[in-house]
Amino acid sequence: MKFKTNTSPFFSSNSNVSTVMLQVLLALIPGTLVMFYIYGWGILINVVLAIIFAVSLEAIALIIRKRPVLPFLYDLSAIVTAWLLALALPPLIPWWILLVGIFFAIIIAKHLYGGLGYNPFNPAMIGFAVLIVSFPFEMSQWIENATLGSKLPGFIESLYTTLGITAQPDWDAITRATPLDAVKTGLRAGTTSYTEIAQQQDFNSVLRSWIYISLAFAAGGFWMLYKKIIHWQIPVALIATLALFSGVMYLYSPETYGSPLLHVFSGATMLGAFFIATDPVSASTTPIGKIIYGASIGFFIYIIRVWGNYPDSIAFAVLIMNMAVPLIDYYTQPRVYGHGQKPAHDPEPKKGSDK
Amino acid sequence: MTDTAIGTENEITTSTKIEGGTCAPEECKKIVMDGLWHNNPGLVQLLGLCPLLAVTGNFINGLGLGIATIITLTVSNTVISFTRNWVRKEIRIPYYVLVIASIVTVIDLTMFAMTPNLHHILGIFIPLIVTNCVIIGRAEAFASRNKIPRAALDGFMMGVGFTLVLVILGGMRELIGNGTLFSDASVMFGAMAADWTIHPFNEDYKGLLLAILPPGAFLGMGFLIAFKNIVDKKVTKNSAIKSPL
Numbered sequence: 001m002k003f004k005t006n007t008s009p010f011f012s013s014n015s016n017v018s019t020v021m022l023q024v025l026l027a028l029i030p031g032t033l034v035m036f037y038i039y040g041w042g043i044l045i046n047v048v049l050a051i052i053f054a055v056s057l058e059a060i061a062l063i064i065r066k067r068p069v070l071p072f073l074y075d076l077s078a079i080v081t082a083w084l085l086a087l088a089l090p091p092l093i094p095w096w097i098l099l100v101g102i103f104f105a106i107i108i109a110k111h112l113y114g115g116l117g118y119n120p121f122n123p124a125m126i127g128f129a130v131l132i133v134s135f136p137f138e139m140s141q142w143i144e145n146a147t148l149g150s151k152l153p154g155f156i157e158s159l160y161t162t163l164g165i166t167a168q169p170d171w172d173a174i175t176r177a178t179p180l181d182a183v184k185t186g187l188r189a190g191t192t193s194y195t196e197i198a199q200q201q202d203f204n205s206v207l208r209s210w211i212y213i214s215l216a217f218a219a220g221g222f223w224m225l226y227k228k229i230i231h232w233q234i235p236v237a238l239i240a241t242l243a244l245f246s247g248v249m250y251l252y253s254p255e256t257y258g259s260p261l262l263h264v265f266s267g268a269t270m271l272g273a274f275f276i277a278t279d280p281v282s283a284s285t286t287p288i289g290k291i292i293y294g295a296s297i298g299f300f301i302y303i304i305r306v307w308g309n310y311p312d313s314i315a316f317a318v319l320i321m322n323m324a325v326p327l328i329d330y331y332t333q334p335r336v337y338g339h340g341q342k343p344a345h346d347p348e349p350k351k352g353s354d355k
Numbered sequence: 356m357t358d359t360a361i362g363t364e365n366e367i368t369t370s371t372k373i374e375g376g377t378c379a380p381e382e383c384k385k386i387v388m389d390g391l392w393h394n395n396p397g398l399v400q401l402l403g404l405c406p407l408l409a410v411t412g413n414f415i416n417g418l419g420l421g422i423a424t425i426i427t428l429t430v431s432n433t434v435i436s437f438t439r440n441w442v443r444k445e446i447r448i449p450y451y452v453l454v455i456a457s458i459v460t461v462i463d464l465t466m467f468a469m470t471p472n473l474h475h476i477l478g479i480f481i482p483l484i485v486t487n488c489v490i491i492g493r494a495e496a497f498a499s500r501n502k503i504p505r506a507a508l509d510g511f512m513m514g515v516g517f518t519l520v521l522v523i524l525g526g527m528r529e530l531i532g533n534g535t536l537f538s539d540a541s542v543m544f545g546a547m548a549a550d551w552t553i554h555p556f557n558e559d560y561k562g563l564l565l566a567i568l569p570p571g572a573f574l575g576m577g578f579l580i581a582f583k584n585i586v587d588k589k590v591t592k593n594s595a596i597k598s599p600l
Contacts, residue, residue, distance in 0.1 A: 100563065108574070130565055133565055133568065133570075134564040135564070
C-alpha cells in the first residue's frame with residue numbers, strides 16, 4: 001500500500017499506511033503508560049482485549065468480503081482503532097461491552113462502508129458513541145485513581161473482573177466521577193457553583209491526574225507533528241477554539257462555567273485533538289479546511305459539554321464534523337497553479353460581443 | 356416452444372379482460388409476490404419510511420400500524436379502482452388524498468374507540484397514514500389503471516408486505532434493545548394477552564439501548580435490505596445454473 005506519486009513533486013517517500021500507523025501507535029505509548037500508572041491494570045487489559053477483538057473481527061470481515069487478509073491486517077489500522085477506543089473506556093469495563101464497541105467500530109463503521117479509506121466516520125468514535133448511548137452506567141464507572149491514595153486492583157483481580165469471572169465490584173465504593181462529570185452534575189443540581197467544586201481537594205487531585213494524562217498524550221502528539229504524520233492545523237485550531245470559548249464563558253461567569261484549564265486538560269481533549277480528529281481518512285484534507293474542521297470540533301466539544309447531555313463530547317463533535325468534511329473540502333480546494341485566479345485584464349472578448 | 360408460451364400468456368390476458376377483472380392465477384401470484392417480496396413497499400420501494408422507522412420500537416406497535424395500513428391500502432385501492440373511469444386526470448391527486456383521508460379518519464376513530472392504549476402509543480402516526488407514500492403510490496400506479504379485484508388484491512398484498520417489514524424490524528429492535536418479544540400485547544389484544552411477553556435471554560440482559568433509539572431503526576432497516584439483496588442474488592444465481600443456455 002504505497003502512496004504513489006505520479007506527478008510532481010518527485011520526492012521519494014517511504015511512508016505507507018503501516019509505517020504511519022506504527023508511528024501513531026508509538027506516539028500513543030506515553031499517554032497509555034501514564035493512564036496505566038494512574039488507573040492500574042484495567043487500562044492495559046482494555047487495550048490488549050480490544051486489539052484481540054479488533055484483529056479477529058477485521059480478519060472475519062476481510063474473509064467475508066473476499067479480500068486478502070494478511071496485507072490488510074499488516075496495515076495496523078484496526079489496532080490503532082482498537083487502542084484509541086480502549087483508551088476512552090473506563091478500566092474494569094465488562095469484556096462484552098468492549099466487544100460491542102469494537103464490533104460497531106470495525107464492522108459497521110469501517111467494513112460496511114468499504115474498509116479503510118472509505119469510512120466517512122471515525123471508526124473508534126462510532127464505537128464510543130454507540131457505547132455511551134447504550135450503556136451510560138457502565139461507561140461512567142471510572143475507578144478511584146492512584147493519586148487519591150486508594151489501592152488499585154491488581155492484574156489478576158482486574159482481569160477476572162473484566163472477563164466476568166468474579167462478580168462486578170460494588171461500584172459506588174470504588175468509583176469516582178471524572179472531573180467533567182463532577183462539574184456537570186454539580187452545576188446541574190444548582191446547589192454548588194464551579195468555584196466551590198474547584199476548591200474540593202478530591203476534585204483537584206483527580207483533575208491533576210487528568211492533566212498528567214493529557215500532557216503525556218500531547219507529548220505523543222508533538223512527536224507526531226515533528227515526524228510530520230499529522231499537520232498542525234487540526235490540533236491547534238481545536239485546542240485554541242476550545243480554550244477561547246471556555247475562556248470567554250469563564251470570564252463572563254466563573255460561578256457557572258468551567259475554567260479553560262478544565263476543558264483543555266480533561267476528558268481526553270488532547271487525545272481527541274492529536275489522535276482522533278487527525279484521522280487521515282475521515283478528517284478534512286485541505287489546509288484551510290483543516291483549520292475550519294478543527295475549530296468547529298473545538299466549538300462543538302464546548303457546546304455539547306456545557307449544554308448537552310454527555311460530558312465526554314469529543315466523539316459527538318468529531319462525528320458531526322466528519323459529516324461536514326465533504327462540504328468543507330469542496331469549498332476549500334486550494335487554487336491549482338495556473339488556474340482559477342482572475343487575470344488582471346480579460347484577454348477573451350465578452351460573450352455576445354462577437355456576433 | 357416459445358410460440359406456445361406466448362400464446363398462452365396472450366390467452367390469459369384476453370380471458371381476464373373478458374371475465375371482467377377477476378385475475379388469473381398467474382397474475383394473482385405475480386401481484387402477491389410483488390407485494391410480499393419483489394416490489395415490497397418497505398424494502399424495495401422504500402416508501403413510508405417515516406412511520407416504518409418511527410414506530411417500530413417493538414413488535415406490537417409495528418403490528419398495530421401495519422394492520423391499519425393494510426386496511427387503508429385495501430379500501431383505498433378498491434374505491435379508487437371503482438371510480439377510476441369517472442375521475443378526470445387533472446384532479447386525480449386531490450381526489451386520491453380525499454379518499455385516503457376519509458378512510459384513515461374512519462380507522463383512526465375506530466382504533467381510538469376499540470384500542471385506546473395502542474392508539475395513544477401510535478399517536479400521530481395513525482393520522483399520518485394519509486401521507487404514507489405507499490398508499491398514494493399504489494393508487495396512482497396500480498389502482499387507477501386496474502380493475503377492482505386486482506386493485507384490491509394489490510392493496511392488500513402491499514399492505515401485508517409493509518406489515519411484514521414493520522413486524523420484523525419491530526421484533527428485531529425489541530429483542531436486541533429490550534430483551535423481550537410481544538411486550539405490551541395487551542394494548543392490542545386486551546387482558547388475555549397480558550402474559551404473552553417472552554424473555555428469550557436470561558434476566559440479566561439489560562438490552563442494547565441503541566437498537567430502540569432512531570439509529571437502531573436505520574441500522575436494522577439497512578440490514579433487512581441487505582439480507583433481501585443477498586437472498587435475491589443467491590436465487591438468481593441458482594436459477595441461472597438450472598436453466599439451460
